[in-house]
Amino acid sequence: MGLLHNLGTVCILLGIPFFISGTIGLLRFPDIYTRLHALTKADNVGLGFVVLGLSLQADGWHTVARLLLIWLLVLIASSASCHLVARAALRKKIEPWSRP
């Protein structure tokens, strides 16, 4: 119990830097496409670590199943919405950023 609990805490702590770097990317990157990249990639892995950590600390298998379902749904939703936002931006003829 104690070992699993600590392992879970380590996993959650591992997930946090991904969220932070995703947020920094969102704030600092030059255009919509790079920002989308930062957000979706970083958050998916970060959430994966958090879900893994919470699963290790969970009471029973049905909590684990629910957590995994949440992660899966977020993965699907975020990749699909990333695609939709990027497509809408392309249709509006927003030029991708390139190094000047």
Added chain:
Amino acid sequence: MMDAMGIFDMVLALALPWLGWRLLASPDLFRAMVLFISLGLLMALTWVRLQAPDVALAEAAIGAGLTGALFLSALRRLERLSEAERRLAFAGKREEEDEIPPERHRRAKPVAYGLALLLLAVFVLLLAWSLAQTPAGGGLGPAVGEQLGQSGVRSEVTAVLLNFRGYDTLLEVMVLFLAALGVWSLTRVRLPLQDEEPGPVLATLVRLLAPLMIMVAGYLVWIGGSRAGGAFQGGAVLAAAGVLLLLANVTVVRQIPAALLRWGLALGPLLFLLTAVVCVAAGGNLLEYPPQRAGAWILLIESASAVSIGVTLAALYAGGRPPEPPAQDRGGEQGPGRDADADAGGRQ
């Protein structure tokens, strides 16, 4: 551990009024809307911290999600106003404004601010007064706990909403029904709501998520008897599924017969009202269910209400009553689907 949560709560308590202020002060409508959605999500988090998961669920689903979608569609319609219309509206506004002399304008401002401050002060005083009046024993909580056994459900929130103060919920359901009636009497819906083809990704997403969302809505209504959940939460998820289907411009949505939509809209309020009348006719009070069958009654009313709330909220998003089927199609065997399709497409 306690300290970390304390810091978290402090940040939450500071972020909420800040977000609210930013959202009201923002001149850009889109930015204000994004801030509104963030405010709703943080508010849901606050309800979780206050140990009110029912309210948190409703806030996240209705406050942030559906209201956000409603704002988005309103914004898109505003943007679609043609240049001429906008100029006309602007000219009208200018004329109206010109009628008020500038010096009156200048005097009105401090009066308005003063009134707002006064109202705020009265509100804070009332809040403080009622807080001082509240007995230390946790308000009505113990009383609800005592009577929970005869309510028919195990969740205190559902017991209060559907049994002890059922008429409040009845009125809430009626208010939503009236809102939908208001929108339906104003205009007809214009499908498709989206200009473009949905594309394979959105179509696949909808095919994947819509059934899951309907299942979650059913789960939320069912679990409402013992834990957080209920008709409003389930209905909101159902409505979200409806909004997704509308957004993706799925053909199935356009083929739903209007009569079915009308019945779906009326089912919950009708059943709720009928139950109330039957309870009175049987010699009891309004919504006084027979104690041994109370659970079944509550589940029945909640299921019907969830369907109606879902249809109502999705109808509010669609923004009008269903499109009229073409006249020559009315007596025909086949449904109005295909022709209504073409009709809606032509109107776009």
